[in-house]
Amino acid sequence: MKVKIALAGNPNSGKTTLFNALTGSNQFVGNWPGVTVEKKEGKIKGYTAKGEEAVLVDLPGIYSLSPYTLEEVVSRNFLISEKPDAIINIIDGTNLERNLYLTTQLTELGIPVIAAVNMMDLVRKNGEELNIERLAKDIGCKVVEISALKGEGIDQLAQRAVAIAKSGKNVQPAHRFEGCVEHAIAHIEEAVTGHVDASMERWYAVKLFERDKKVQESLKLDKVTLDHIEEDILSCEKEMDDDAESIITGERYNYIGSIIEDCYKKRVKEQMSVSDKIDRIVTNRFLALPIFALVMFAVYYVSVTTVGNFLTDWTNDTLFGEWIIPAARSGLEAIGCAEWLTGLLVDGIISGVGAVLGFVPQMLVLFLFLAFLEGCGYMARIAFIMDRIFRKFGLSGKSFIPMLIGIGCGVPGVMASRTIENDRDRKMTIMTTTFIPCGAKLPIIALIAGALFDGAPWVAPSAYFVGIAAIVCSGIILKKTKMFAGDPAPFVMELPAYHLPTVENVLRSTWERGWSFIKKAGTIILLSTIFVWFAQSFGFEGGSFGMVEDMDHSILAAIGSAIAWIFTPLGWGDWKAAVAAITGLVAKENVVGTFGILYGFGEVAEDGAEIWGSLAGSFTQAAAYSFLVFNLLCAPCFAAMGAIKREMNNIKWFWFAIGYQTILAYTVALCVYQIGTLATKGTFGIGTVVAFVLIVGFLYLLFRPYKERGGSYLER
Amino acid sequence: MKTLKEAKCGQTVKVAKIHGEGAVKRRIMDMGITKNTEIYIRKVAPLGDPVEVTVRGYELSLRKADAEMVEVQ
Numbered sequence: 182m183k184v185k186i187a188l189a190g191n192p193n194s195g196k197t198t199l200f201n202a203l204t205g206s207n208q209f210v211g212n213w214p215g216v217t218v219e220k221k222e223g224k225i226k227g228y229t230a231k232g233e234e235a236v237l238v239d240l241p242g243i244y245s246l247s248p249y250t251l252e253e254v255v256s257r258n259f260l261i262s263e264k265p266d267a268i269i270n271i272i273d274g275t276n277l278e279r280n281l282y283l284t285t286q287l288t289e290l291g292i293p294v295i296a297a298v299n300m301m302d303l304v305r306k307n308g309e310e311l312n313i314e315r316l317a318k319d320i321g322c323k324v325v326e327i328s329a330l331k332g333e334g335i336d337q338l339a340q341r342a343v344a345i346a347k348s349g350k351n352v353q354p355a356h357r358f359e360g361c362v363e364h365a366i367a368h369i370e371e372a373v374t375g376h377v378d379a380s381m382e383r384w385y386a387v388k389l390f391e392r393d394k395k396v397q398e399s400l401k402l403d404k405v406t407l408d409h410i411e412e413d414i415l416s417c418e419k420e421m422d423d424d425a426e427s428i429i430t431g432e433r434y435n436y437i438g439s440i441i442e443d444c445y446k447k448r449v450k451e452q453m454s455v456s457d458k459i460d461r462i463v464t465n466r467f468l469a470l471p472i473f474a475l476v477m478f479a480v481y482y483v484s485v486t487t488v489g490n491f492l493t494d495w496t497n498d499t500l501f502g503e504w505i506i507p508a509a510r511s512g513l514e515a516i517g518c519a520e521w522l523t524g525l526l527v528d529g530i531i532s533g534v535g536a537v538l539g540f541v542p543q544m545l546v547l548f549l550f551l552a553f554l555e556g557c558g559y560m561a562r563i564a565f566i567m568d569r570i571f572r573k574f575g576l577s578g579k580s581f582i583p584m585l586i587g588i589g590c591g592v593p594g595v596m597a598s599r600t601i602e603n604d605r606d607r608k609m610t611i612m613t614t615t616f617i618p619c620g621a622k623l624p625i626i627a628l629i630a631g632a633l634f635d636g637a638p639w640v641a642p643s644a645y646f647v648g649i650a651a652i653v654c655s656g657i658i659l660k661k662t663k664m665f666a667g668d669p670a671p672f673v674m675e676l677p678a679y680h681l682p683t684v685e686n687v688l689r690s691t692w693e694r695g696w697s698f699i700k701k702a703g704t705i706i707l708l709s710t711i712f713v714w715f716a717q718s719f720g721f722e723g724g725s726f727g728m729v730e731d732m733d734h735s736i737l738a739a740i741g742s743a744i745a746w747i748f749t750p751l752g753w754g755d756w757k758a759a760v761a762a763i764t765g766l767v768a769k770e771n772v773v774g775t776f777g778i779l780y781g782f783g784e785v786a787e788d789g790a791e792i793w794g795s796l797a798g799s800f801t802q803a804a805a806y807s808f809l810v811f812n813l814l815c816a817p818c819f820a821a822m823g824a825i826k827r828e829m830n831n832i833k834w835f836w837f838a839i840g841y842q843t844i845l846a847y848t849v850a851l852c853v854y855q856i857g858t859l860a861t862k863g864t865f866g867i868g869t870v871v872a873f874v875l876i877v878g879f880l881y882l883l884f885r886p887y888k889e890r891g892g893s894y895l896e897r
Numbered sequence: 898m899k900t901l902k903e904a905k906c907g908q909t910v911k912v913a914k915i916h917g918e919g920a921v922k923r924r925i926m927d928m929g930i931t932k933n934t935e936i937y938i939r940k941v942a943p944l945g946d947p948v949e950v951t952v953r954g955y956e957l958s959l960r961k962a963d964a965e966m967v968e969v970q
Contacts (some may be wrong), residue, residue, distance in 0.1 A: 244927050244928060245923075245927040247920075247923050247924075247927060249919075249920040249923055249924065250920075250924075275954075276953075276954060276955045277954075278929065278953040278954060279928065279929045279953050279954075279955060282927070282929065423914075423932075424918065426922075426923055426926075427915060427922065427923075427926055427931075430923070430926040430927060430931060431926070431931040431932050434929060434931045434934070434953075435931075460956070464940065464942070464943070464949070465943075466940070466941070466943050467943070469942070469943040470943050561958075565942055565947060565949065565958050566942055566943060566944070567944075568942065568946070568947055568960070569942065569944035569945060569946045569947075570944065572960075671920065671921040671924045671925070671959075671960075671963055672947060672958070672959065672960045672963070673921075673924045673925055673928050673957065673958075673959045673960075673963060674957070674958050674959075675928070675955065675956070675957055675958075676949060676956040676957065676958050677956075678955075678956075
């Protein structure tokens with residue numbers, strides 16, 4: 182017999198640990214249909230064979246089943262429409278009151294529930310007592326004591342959960358509300374009888390009482406019934422002097438408050454826990470920022486500068502550069518493989534694979550840090566500390582880490598946005614992270630600074646300034662657009678107690694994120710690398726199509742010439758610059774190398790010192806800075822685009838992000854060139870007018886009034 | 898009317914009423930800030946906002962703008 186069991190519980194209740202303990206390695210990670218919320222499924226250990234199977238579906242961590250957040254809606258849609266055979270509700274035993282709040286909602290669904298009170302080892306260690314029998318009676322479902330971390334009670338939980346799933350016996354919620362509320366709900370139950378499944382009458386009645394829009398719409402009740410229901414609600418609201426939604430919430434907590442003394446014995450003397458002591462220092466008024474800076478420095482230093490960089494360089498330069506690629510090339514040549522095929526295999530495919538894998542070691546190091554910071558509870562404190570600054574431009578305090586990592590490389594930077602729970606904040610972070618000049622853009626900065634500005638010391642800092650300004654302005658502009666507008670998710674966030682995460686959880690999270698990068702981002706990186714290789718090495722030469730010696734004759738050069746006019750208003754309508762910008766999509770440092778080849782110098786130094794003269798001849802200062810700005814802000818390299826696609830997990834959002842970045846880059850570069858030319862040469866033309874119009878438009882988007890609140894989070 | 902926003906660090910206050918409506922109000926209440934709940938104000942973030950409070954035995958952070966919706970005694 183096959184049963185389906187849902188695992189539900191608050192964030193930070195040890196849900197992931199329990200899921201891993203119950204399923205072991207039988208896991209499948211995907212996404213909930215249509216949304217970016219991750220969905221995990223697994224088979225419960227011990228129930229995989231013998232013709233019986235128990236599938237465990239991990240719901241997102243939620244505090245409630247309200248209609249307002251994505252995670253909650255996903256969870257309740259699953260529970261209502263897919264009707265799992267049972268729900269395992271994991272409860273943090275050290276935080277009973279708030280955790281039981283969700284339980285009171287789950288038991289109303291007409292699905293058998295088993296409550297697993299987790300962290301019982303901690304509860305006992307704290308000298309507190311929990312009477313399981315009484316709790317079971319008071320909440321109306323079976324209760325099991327467990328410690329997911331220590332593996333205590335897991336087998337018992339699995340057995341009981343499968344048993345209740347098979348029995349199909351519903352739970353009856355034990356909690357009751359105030360007299361007049363029950364009265365109104367009873368009336369509503371009568372009204373919906375026949376419209377809904379009998380076991381779910383109470384759930385629907387409570388939701389209709391709360392005026393839950395999503396439930397109202399799904400039931401399609403006639404107007405007479407709705408008016409009738411509304412009357413009941415209004416009279417109850419009048420009696421309780423509150424709105425219906427708040428009445429229910431308050432009543433649930435009142436009930437929990439009334440049972441908690443019955444089954445839970447608190448330690449008599451309140452003393453400071455270890456977590457409190459840590460928090461006193463870590464988020465201290467004066468120490469918080471220095472400690473934050475130190476932690477961030479450590480993360481950056483290890484994952485970008487030292488270990489991560491070393492591993493990436495080793496993968497790129499030694500593993501692929503010295504071993505695999507030369508070996509493959511000589512091997513292919515030895516067996517007499519055609520030149521074009523060797524090129525395709527080595528320069529196209531193997532280099533493409535290398536481009537994907539090159540990022541992986543660095544990313545794993547970073548993910549290791551992130552998993553640890555999340556697991557130990559510090560990530561929530563980062564949001565707490567940085568919120569004040571970031572929320573002004575529609576970002577989360579947690580956006581700091583992606584931006585910081587973005588200084589080194591945008592790919593892990595974008596991937597680091599995974600730690601932001603809020604969908605809107607995360608999308609905004611993904612879109613803006615690559616504006617920060619990454620390590621690969623430094624050679625372009627050095628090239629432009631050296632060739633046109635005499636190595637002026639202001640050029641490099643100005644690039645970072647442009648990047649930060651782009652983030653701030655984009656944040657403000659985007660949060661006012663339709664795609665992002667509406668209710669900012671309330672920053673009402675739990676600060677979980679500090680604890681050491683388990684090695685298994687940290688490693689598992691690291692691996693899952695790394696693997697999802699390889700799988701989801703890898704394809705786009707590989708394909709685009711192959712395409713550019715092909716366009717670069719093939720073309721018409723001497724009247725026939727084939728591999729070209731001279732890049733001037735390649736397809737890429739043809740494409741460059743064809744699109745060069747687009748960049749004329751930006752001051753660099755030369756096809757060479759267009760081609761350089763395209764190769765920059767493979768990797769930004771290629772821009773310098775491409776200029777080297779196109780100006781006939783072959784291999785050039787990293788800052789392209791050899792071509793400074795040629796470049797100075799074909800660019801004006803304004804044009805060069807415009808070229809720099811465009812390359813800093815436009816669509817990032819293919820690898821970062823792959824990461825963006827992976828993290829957006831939605832093709833429409835992916836193109837929106839890339840399109841926005843490119844349009845912004847084009848606009849800013851155009852203004853830089855036109856205004857720069859006006860300032861230095863006094864040239865005034867159509868372009869200058871367009872630039873001023875664009876600036877006015879930009880300022881309008883930046884300062885236009887906008888309403889901060891209103892509308893549900895999901896109606897956008 | 899005194900709100901949670903005005904309460905000082907180290908104080909314990911009792912919730913009188915939650916104002917406002919919709920998602921933010923529901924979220925505040927879902928997290929356990931309901932009528933008659935006791936709230937202990939632990940600290941203010943280094944940059945002045947948000948605040949950290951203890952409610953129902955756990956730590957919660959909320960912005961001052963949202964704390965203003967919570968009327969306290």
